Amino acid sequence: MKEYLKVANSPIFYIITFILFAIIIVQVFVFIRMALKRAKQLNITHSQIKSVVKTASVTTVVPSIATVIALLTLVPIMGLPFSWARLSVIGSLSYELAAANMGADAMGVALGQSGYTMQAFLNSVWTMTIGSSVMITFTLFFFKKYKQQLSKSMEKNRNSNWNKIFISAVLLGVYAKFILEPVVSGGSALAAMLTSAVFALIIEWFIKKTGFRWLQDFSLSISMICGMAAACLL
Incomplete structure (x- = not known):
């Protein structure tokens, strides 16, 4: 095993990944609860909710296959915990490999090849993480205001085309x-x-x-x- 992979697959990375998954699972239940409450307010029937859940469950199976394939591709290069965390939350294989390559190129080495040291690995990790944080930050701080302005505009033009x-x-x-x-x-x-x-x-x-x-x-x-x-x- 390459030296940097010993750190990439170390227990601390697994702990961080499991903490992240725990946060996501909590969010899932919170959103389900909010969705059911809102469905009740809109008088959506239980059978309609059941139909939506069944359809959504089925249609997410095939895209998940692509995610698993991407995980198997990324694990030998970036280790299991970090790859698992990235692809389970926000990443895609095309972006992750491109960002990881950029981080490696900045260190003057090829991704996962000879000379790809711990420092190069960390540079890839930072590039992948910071690159995908832009839209998350935008959504967190600006999306609510953007949505309000969009709703006002659409309401103003409700009777037009x-x-x-x-x-x-x-x-x-x-x-x-x-x-x-x-x-x-x-x-x-x-x-x-x-x-x-x-x-x-x-x-x-x-x-x-x-x-x-x-x-x-x-x-x-x-x-x-x-x-x-x-x-x-x-």
């Missing part, structure tokens, strides 16, 4: 971001996107023909798995 245009533009921007990248890059990314789209249409057609409405809860997951399989085969 502005709200519809604004929401549509935001959704189109999000879709374009994820669609145009594979279209431009091609290869396995494009194969995954097209395969997922085709299977989503097939599942939708099958539901209309058979009336199996329960299959809608699994449509996204099945399409994503088929897309991942196509990318791997390519």
